[in-house]
Amino acid sequence: MTCEELQQDYTSFALGVADDPEREEILEHLGRNCPSCTAGMASAMSTVTAMSGAVKIVNPPKNLRRRVVAAVEKEPKRSWMAVYAPWLVTAALSAALIAIGISGRRENGRDAGMLRSAMPILNDPASKAMRFGEGDRSVTGRVFVSMDRGVVFIGANLPHLDAGKIFELWVLPVNGKPVPAGIFQGQPDATAVFVRPGPVVNASAIAVTVEPEGGSDQPTTTPFVVTRL
């Protein structure tokens, strides 16, 4: 379904009362960070929030405030490890880049910007890091997945792309069809770093395929990378 067709169901979805197929379609659009649907949902969320303005206001029990705050005061103080973890993760990324032969050339503006956008994902303590590929000649690399922040893909020894072809990243859900998560080009040295910011919904694996330029709605070739979360 197109964004235009889904538009009238954004608020139903925001309320949690949309039915399939509209519900499933909106989830799919949001899962691939569709800008139209994300913007439309923000507007729908405004409407739902405004509806809360009609609720009769009543005072909560006095002890509830203490209970809510106590729940987080019990949280242990952050250790030096937690404080320095972001820098350690960044260092780990550098090591990963070097380990798979991507180093010393990512200094142009685009790559610098891309790596900056990768930082929130890499710095998420809940991020999962997977490696794939073995040996000198096979496709090798790392995938970092933060369910809240997105995916970072770093690959080397990638397949050669013929004219009119491109790499496409996929989020494979626990159930259902692969969700497209962005297209990217490789570098002349057969390496690539790709960042797909935004939430990762219901993912069980990340895959990469070669697709026609512009990308596909569903994979048209066998993935050359599949990493399970």
Next chain:
Amino acid sequence: MIPGLVLALQMSEPHDEELAIRLQRRDPEAMRDLYDRFGRMAWSVIVAIVRDSAVAEDLVQETFLRVWNRVHAFNAQRGALGPWLLAIARNRAIDHLRSLSARMDKNAWELDVREHPSLFVDLEREVLNTDHARVLRKAIAGLNANQQKVIELAYYEGLSQTEMAERMGEPLGTVKTWVRSALKHLREQLGQVVTV
């Protein structure tokens, strides 16, 4: 219904950025401030849905902890804390109702999508202000009986349109039309323009 005009004003104060940053720094004092700003409203929404004080206390705590645990993904500059927290509060309450009535949440992960902080970016900051509350009451009064019924079933019970159709003994297509037209009316009256 008595709208929460005073609370609404508190909620629309433009302090989200500073408060969100303090929450992201794991400052328990920030949690205290968060509760002072939104606790009453969250409680009111939850208790209106579950109608059980003991359960509502658990769900309010769950709501604030969820914000605490997920605030790292919140956009402190552009996000709207109040709407985000209220969405979580309502979702917790509806989820509880669904579990009670064996309407098990078929979409546990759908909640994650609907509550993701990225959907609460660039929301109108004044969405809960007095004007909106007044307009909302007028807008609801302007709905016909069937439209009011489906909005009530949607907001307070979280019934899907299929479930509403079964409850009301009406065809699904008819119920969908009522829901869409009612929400469209509310959106228009609240001045929310769906931008695509």
